[in-house]
Amino acid sequence: MKTNPGRFFEDYRVGEVIRHAVPRTVSGGERALYHALYPARGALYSSDAFARASGLAASPMDDLIAFHTVFGKTVPDISLNAIANLGYAEGRWLRPVWPGDTIRSESEVIGVKENSNGKSGVVYVRTRGLNQHGEAVLEYVRWVMVRKRRDVPAPDPVVPHLQKAVAAADLVVPEGLDFTAYDFTLAGEPHRQRGYEIGEKIDHVDGVTVEEAEHMLATRLWQNTARVHFDVTAREDGRRLIYGGHVISLARALSFNGLANAQMIVALNAGAHANPCFAGDTVRAWSEVLDKAETSAPGVGALRLRLVAVKQGAAPFALKDGEGKYLPEVLLDLDYWALMPL
Amino acid sequence: MKTNPGRFFEDYRVGEVIRHAVPRTVSGGERALYHALYPARGALYSSDAFARASGLAASPMDDLIAFHTVFGKTVPDISLNAIANLGYAEGRWLRPVWPGDTIRSESEVIGVKENSNGKSGVVYVRTRGLNQHGEAVLEYVRWVMVRKRRDVPAPDPVVPHLQKAVAAADLVVPEGLDFTAYDFTLAGEPHRQRGYEIGEKIDHVDGVTVEEAEHMLATRLWQNTARVHFDVTAREDGRRLIYGGHVISLARALSFNGLANAQMIVALNAGAHANPCFAGDTVRAWSEVLDKAETSAPGVGALRLRLVAVKQGAAPFALKDGEGKYLPEVLLDLDYWALMPL
């Protein structure tokens, strides 16, 4: 067999480091496509001039371009036979990705736990994205439920202890970042970090109806090869499942309207793809301020945000029902830290 | 409220200058997408080598990339609550946009006139696109009908006097442009400016059936955020209205077949989006030669053209009915100057 069947639950060993295939050089082409695929308007990722006025050498690649690129490489080794993507934790952006950088990924298996049915199990990996200098640009923990293929005994369960959220003190601010001369008019909104209250909720107003061609272009761009996104014969219902990351980027871009100054994502605390998204769905978003922090960089604060993506039919600020289950119109519940002028 | 509700008629003051948000750096990525979205084949915007043989440092960004980028930034401040985009005038391209340039926009309010119904009014703005050096790259006047929100008295009406067309003497030819060594074979057609007659009409033959994914990719690329283009719930009929600029670019690209040497748009004299365009429509175009002029640059002439976009069902050279109303199959009626080898 020359083709890759993907790994099954019994193929993972705690401590093993998997080097993922196909490094990728990113450039202005990926940036332009990102802006065509998502209504992204964050000034720092749109303008070299704005980024320079903020102390950076140029506009870096969008934080979620880095995430999708790193994530996409892990799919053939981690989630080709996954039943479900269960969660994210301890995600940190460690260094900007610049146009021209070449990104590769590697994952360490940090936990395995077979399910009681004996037919599947949960695999925990800590994934790192590395640039061409071998420097880490991003790391995060992800856990997925993976099928078993062979009838082998269950491994000793190892469940990693994961932080509920990245501590503010552990956030990495890009070298040189300085928001003391921040131009709020050019950025699009007047709101500083100190203008947001913990518990405040924002309805981001806008909506986007999703097309098949769009999510497939996006998912291929990140070299994510999971069949269910591309092949109508892959699922019994004949529908192509939209890559969860597409919904993350849509919701993040929609959140510009109300969070235009939440410029850079620096941590991913948690995330759940609550319900599947399909072409024809109209995606909207709302946010809740979860926490606030200062950083050591001049004028730079941090905001911890819950970002919720919903589809048509959702009530305002829809999230969970009385039993704590996500409502059927909720697509995504993401918890992240972003940098913002103080 | 953290989100931007947009401006209403009563929020505009004559003389006010609005600096629009989100500067944007454009690159080879935007160019490649432009060529994927529109059947653009103008040699000067396709080839560095051709542009150099024409006296330029390299191939600039397409003239309409400049237009859409500048225009898109004005949407949140000018047309978010617009009922209709009424017209354009006095548009001039002042300087090429080069890959790597960062573009921002600002608009001066030059007129306001409340409608007799007291519920809306017309706002006139002169918009300028500026590069990272603060140099103007493009300017044009646009007027839109905007809703009133509050019951306030009508302002004193100010209606600017606008030129019917940019005078040939006011056209700005890019520095260095020289068509004396123009390669007509590489450009695609043998026709010089002097081979066109005033009054001549050209049917551009080709047609393009438009898809939802395409016009949304394009409109997002220019950071144009008007809901009606993206969200099926925004209009009562559940249809996404195609951004008028998408039709401009489609028609201009289709006009290559017959106007391959009309290389650079340098003025926008007038324009009307005669009827809405929706996905599934098949767009065609025809042109009429309105005027001809020389320029001071070697070998460079100018042609004033009417560019008409129509959809399926249109008769040849369809435009208006007996009462001077646009026929229902007419999408666009644009009046512009282009540079062409003499």
Added chain:
Amino acid sequence: MKTNPGRFFEDYRVGEVIRHAVPRTVSGGERALYHALYPARGALYSSDAFARASGLAASPMDDLIAFHTVFGKTVPDISLNAIANLGYAEGRWLRPVWPGDTIRSESEVIGVKENSNGKSGVVYVRTRGLNQHGEAVLEYVRWVMVRKRRDVPAPDPVVPHLQKAVAAADLVVPEGLDFTAYDFTLAGEPHRQRGYEIGEKIDHVDGVTVEEAEHMLATRLWQNTARVHFDVTAREDGRRLIYGGHVISLARALSFNGLANAQMIVALNAGAHANPCFAGDTVRAWSEVLDKAETSAPGVGALRLRLVAVKQGAAPFALKDGEGKYLPEVLLDLDYWALMPL
């Protein structure tokens, strides 16, 4: 008539060289779009770092970007009035195309043969792609059936003698290419050229359901202007015919799964677009190893492959029926040489 009606059979003369219009500069934008349009993962065309470790200055543009760009330019002169694209032969990639290169095309008419019905004929051309230095980057022979327009006598038939396949000794390996330090993990699969057997068949597993927006974006990107790809009114059945090259690129990208190390296409021996492809079709691919060869470059071998694209409903390894006719589910039968680590 200012518009181009295309050439008809009687317009071709053996020995004539046609310089095709609209040179094109390609960049990281075209590369990013290529990766968004096709599930391409070949490491050499994805990563500057990988390409440098293989002895090249940087990652070249994908081999099929070169092919489509050169091919697209020939359409207005060669196949605008074509009834059918009959075949390819003697295709060789002669030099990498680098980001920033400007590509133009020219074709020599090497054969003409009128059909017995007197209404059409076969035209043979040898097309060359040239970069901005005038160096050939690609050449291939193509023959098409073209309509006659005027009732003129048949020309003396000239049918060129074409090689069944490019000889291994005639393959051109890019200067500097060296696979002795090849990283099989980063490339995605462990299989060397010597691990493939002549006659071996590989089912590439994955499938892609094609959308209208995708094939139109792709076809426009290569400035291929044939109406049938874009205009629902161009064919009686109201369907847009997908550019055959789109199927080539889809199948080649799908073949990564099993042929990840078949890094660079260096020759096109033959090709047939067996049946039309339409939006909604789900494309899959399989390959057969036809031949193997060494090259003079360190660690670099060559594999001759048959690449077959099929659509939904195809049996495993579907190709021809008992009478040698392509089965209706077969879209493409391509014969090419690729470079691979020995």
